[in-house]
Amino acid sequence: MQRTLNAISLCISLLLMTTSSGAESVTKFVTKEEKIREQMVTISRELGVTCTACHNVQNFASDEKKSFKVSREHLKITQMLKDNGFDGKKGPEATCYMCHRGKLTPEYKEPASNKAH
Ligand code: HEC
Ligand code: HEC
Numbered sequence: 525m526q527r528t529l530n531a532i533s534l535c536i537s538l539l540l541m542t543t544s545s546g547a548e549s550v551t552k553f554v555t556k557e558e559k560i561r562e563q564m565v566t567i568s569r570e571l572g573v574t575c576t577a578c579h580n581v582q583n584f585a586s587d588e589k590k591s592f593k594v595s596r597e598h599l600k601i602t603q604m605l606k607d608n609g610f611d612g613k614k615g616p617e618a619t620c621y622m623c624h625r626g627k628l629t630p631e632y633k634e635p636a637s638n639k640a641h
Contacts, residue, residue: 567595570620571628591628 578592605618624630
Protein backbone atom coordinates (compact mmCIF):
# COMPACT_ATOMS: atom_id res chain seq x y z
CA MET A 525 0.00 0.00 0.00
CA GLN A 526 2.77 2.41 1.00
CA ARG A 527 4.61 1.54 -2.21
CA THR A 528 1.58 2.29 -4.34
CA LEU A 529 1.13 5.62 -2.62
CA ASN A 530 4.78 6.45 -3.18
CA ALA A 531 4.48 5.53 -6.81
CA ILE A 532 1.39 7.69 -7.17
CA SER A 533 2.97 10.70 -5.50
CA LEU A 534 6.05 10.28 -7.70
CA CYS A 535 3.82 10.28 -10.76
CA ILE A 536 2.03 13.40 -9.56
CA SER A 537 5.25 15.29 -8.86
CA LEU A 538 6.69 14.30 -12.24
CA LEU A 539 3.49 15.46 -13.86
CA LEU A 540 3.66 18.81 -12.03
CA MET A 541 7.30 19.21 -13.01
CA THR A 542 6.66 18.66 -16.68
CA THR A 543 3.64 20.96 -16.78
CA SER A 544 5.42 23.79 -14.95
CA SER A 545 8.59 23.57 -17.05
CA GLY A 546 6.38 23.34 -20.14
CA ALA A 547 4.61 26.54 -19.14
CA GLU A 548 7.94 28.28 -18.59
CA SER A 549 9.29 27.40 -22.03
CA VAL A 550 6.05 28.60 -23.63
CA THR A 551 6.51 31.99 -21.93
CA LYS A 552 10.12 32.20 -23.12
CA PHE A 553 9.09 31.24 -26.64
CA VAL A 554 6.39 33.92 -26.81
CA THR A 555 8.77 36.55 -25.43
CA LYS A 556 11.42 35.70 -28.00
CA GLU A 557 8.86 35.80 -30.83
CA GLU A 558 7.56 39.15 -29.61
CA LYS A 559 11.08 40.55 -29.53
CA ILE A 560 11.78 39.41 -33.08
CA ARG A 561 8.48 40.84 -34.31
CA GLU A 562 9.20 44.19 -32.64
CA GLN A 563 12.70 44.30 -34.11
CA MET A 564 11.33 43.44 -37.56
CA VAL A 565 8.70 46.19 -37.43
CA THR A 566 11.45 48.64 -36.40
CA ILE A 567 13.93 47.73 -39.14
CA SER A 568 11.15 47.80 -41.76
CA ARG A 569 10.26 51.35 -40.73
CA GLU A 570 13.90 52.43 -40.65
CA LEU A 571 14.42 51.22 -44.21
CA GLY A 572 11.02 52.34 -45.49
CA VAL A 573 10.02 48.84 -46.64
CA THR A 574 7.58 46.06 -45.76
CA CYS A 575 8.37 42.49 -44.72
CA THR A 576 8.38 41.25 -48.32
CA ALA A 577 11.48 43.33 -49.12
CA CYS A 578 13.55 40.73 -47.27
CA HIS A 579 11.26 37.75 -46.75
CA ASN A 580 9.47 35.05 -48.59
CA VAL A 581 6.47 35.31 -46.27
CA GLN A 582 5.73 31.59 -46.69
CA ASN A 583 9.04 30.92 -44.93
CA PHE A 584 10.49 33.66 -42.77
CA ALA A 585 13.67 31.68 -42.06
CA SER A 586 14.60 31.51 -45.75
CA ASP A 587 17.60 33.54 -46.94
CA GLU A 588 16.64 33.38 -50.62
CA LYS A 589 16.41 37.17 -50.94
CA LYS A 590 19.60 39.19 -51.31
CA SER A 591 18.29 41.89 -48.98
CA PHE A 592 17.84 39.24 -46.27
CA LYS A 593 21.50 38.25 -46.53
CA VAL A 594 22.69 41.87 -46.57
CA SER A 595 20.48 42.62 -43.56
CA ARG A 596 21.98 39.79 -41.60
CA GLU A 597 25.41 41.39 -42.14
CA HIS A 598 24.12 44.86 -41.33
CA LEU A 599 22.46 43.62 -38.15
CA LYS A 600 25.95 42.51 -37.10
CA ILE A 601 27.47 45.85 -38.11
CA THR A 602 24.80 47.71 -36.15
CA GLN A 603 25.48 45.52 -33.10
CA MET A 604 29.21 46.11 -33.52
CA LEU A 605 28.62 49.86 -33.51
CA LYS A 606 26.50 49.53 -30.35
CA ASP A 607 29.29 47.54 -28.70
CA ASN A 608 31.85 50.19 -29.63
CA GLY A 609 30.36 53.37 -28.26
CA PHE A 610 27.14 54.01 -30.16
CA ASP A 611 25.15 52.52 -27.30
CA GLY A 612 22.80 55.43 -26.67
CA LYS A 613 24.18 56.12 -23.19
CA LYS A 614 25.95 59.41 -23.81
CA GLY A 615 25.31 59.87 -27.50
CA PRO A 616 23.43 58.25 -30.34
CA GLU A 617 22.49 54.59 -30.39
CA ALA A 618 23.31 52.78 -33.61
CA THR A 619 20.25 51.88 -35.69
CA CYS A 620 19.56 51.06 -39.33
CA TYR A 621 18.11 54.56 -39.62
CA MET A 622 21.46 56.10 -38.74
CA CYS A 623 22.71 55.21 -42.23
CA HIS A 624 19.56 54.30 -44.14
CA ARG A 625 17.36 57.33 -43.39
CA GLY A 626 14.20 55.53 -44.36
CA LYS A 627 15.62 54.18 -47.64
CA LEU A 628 16.42 50.62 -48.63
CA THR A 629 19.56 51.73 -50.45
CA PRO A 630 21.12 54.69 -48.71
CA GLU A 631 23.25 57.23 -50.56
CA TYR A 632 26.71 56.59 -49.29
CA LYS A 633 29.01 58.27 -51.80
CA GLU A 634 29.92 61.87 -51.36
CA PRO A 635 28.55 63.83 -54.35
CA ALA A 636 31.19 65.05 -56.83
CA SER A 637 30.05 68.65 -56.33
CA ASN A 638 31.25 68.43 -52.72
CA LYS A 639 34.76 67.56 -53.81
CA ALA A 640 35.22 70.69 -55.97
CA HIS A 641 36.89 72.50 -53.09
C1 HEC B 1 15.44 44.68 -44.11
C2 HEC B 1 15.18 43.26 -44.14
C3 HEC B 1 14.05 42.71 -43.30
C4 HEC B 1 12.76 43.18 -43.19
C5 HEC B 1 12.15 44.40 -43.86
C6 HEC B 1 12.08 42.26 -42.31
N1 HEC B 1 12.92 41.27 -41.90
FE1 HEC B 1 12.43 39.69 -40.70
N2 HEC B 1 14.38 39.08 -40.73
C7 HEC B 1 15.40 39.67 -41.45
C8 HEC B 1 16.64 38.98 -41.14
C9 HEC B 1 18.01 39.31 -41.71
C10 HEC B 1 16.33 37.96 -40.22
C11 HEC B 1 17.29 36.96 -39.57
C12 HEC B 1 17.81 37.59 -38.31
C13 HEC B 1 18.91 36.78 -37.70
O1 HEC B 1 19.36 35.79 -38.27
O2 HEC B 1 19.33 37.18 -36.61
C14 HEC B 1 14.89 38.03 -40.00
C15 HEC B 1 14.17 37.17 -39.18
C16 HEC B 1 12.79 37.15 -39.08
C17 HEC B 1 12.04 36.13 -38.39
C18 HEC B 1 12.62 34.90 -37.70
C19 HEC B 1 12.74 33.83 -38.76
C20 HEC B 1 13.25 32.52 -38.19
O3 HEC B 1 12.41 31.72 -37.81
O4 HEC B 1 14.47 32.34 -38.15
C21 HEC B 1 10.72 36.47 -38.50
C22 HEC B 1 9.51 35.70 -37.97
C23 HEC B 1 10.65 37.71 -39.26
N3 HEC B 1 11.94 38.09 -39.59
C24 HEC B 1 9.49 38.37 -39.55
C25 HEC B 1 9.43 39.60 -40.18
C26 HEC B 1 8.23 40.39 -40.34
C27 HEC B 1 6.84 39.97 -39.86
C28 HEC B 1 8.57 41.52 -41.01
C29 HEC B 1 7.69 42.72 -41.38
C30 HEC B 1 7.11 43.42 -40.24
C31 HEC B 1 10.02 41.44 -41.27
N4 HEC B 1 10.49 40.27 -40.75
C32 HEC B 1 10.74 42.41 -41.94
C33 HEC B 1 15.27 40.73 -42.32
C34 HEC B 1 14.14 41.50 -42.47
C1 HEC C 1 27.03 52.10 -40.91
C2 HEC C 1 25.96 52.38 -41.88
C3 HEC C 1 24.86 51.32 -42.04
C4 HEC C 1 24.09 50.77 -41.05
C5 HEC C 1 24.13 51.03 -39.54
C6 HEC C 1 23.15 49.88 -41.72
N1 HEC C 1 23.38 49.87 -43.06
FE1 HEC C 1 22.42 48.76 -44.46
N2 HEC C 1 23.51 49.65 -45.95
C7 HEC C 1 24.48 50.62 -45.76
C8 HEC C 1 25.02 51.03 -47.04
C9 HEC C 1 26.10 52.10 -47.25
C10 HEC C 1 24.34 50.28 -48.02
C11 HEC C 1 24.50 50.36 -49.54
C12 HEC C 1 25.69 49.59 -49.98
C13 HEC C 1 25.44 48.14 -49.93
O1 HEC C 1 24.45 47.67 -50.50
O2 HEC C 1 26.26 47.44 -49.32
C14 HEC C 1 23.41 49.40 -47.30
C15 HEC C 1 22.59 48.46 -47.91
C16 HEC C 1 21.68 47.67 -47.24
C17 HEC C 1 20.80 46.73 -47.87
C18 HEC C 1 20.77 46.40 -49.36
C19 HEC C 1 19.87 47.37 -50.04
C20 HEC C 1 19.70 47.03 -51.50
O3 HEC C 1 19.79 47.96 -52.32
O4 HEC C 1 19.47 45.86 -51.81
C21 HEC C 1 19.99 46.21 -46.89
C22 HEC C 1 18.88 45.21 -47.08
C23 HEC C 1 20.41 46.79 -45.63
N3 HEC C 1 21.44 47.66 -45.88
C24 HEC C 1 19.83 46.51 -44.41
C25 HEC C 1 20.22 47.11 -43.20
C26 HEC C 1 19.56 46.85 -41.93
C27 HEC C 1 18.38 45.92 -41.72
C28 HEC C 1 20.20 47.59 -41.00
C29 HEC C 1 19.94 47.69 -39.50
C30 HEC C 1 19.96 46.43 -38.78
C31 HEC C 1 21.29 48.30 -41.68
N4 HEC C 1 21.25 47.98 -43.01
C32 HEC C 1 22.20 49.14 -41.05
C33 HEC C 1 24.89 51.13 -44.55
C34 HEC C 1 24.40 50.77 -43.30
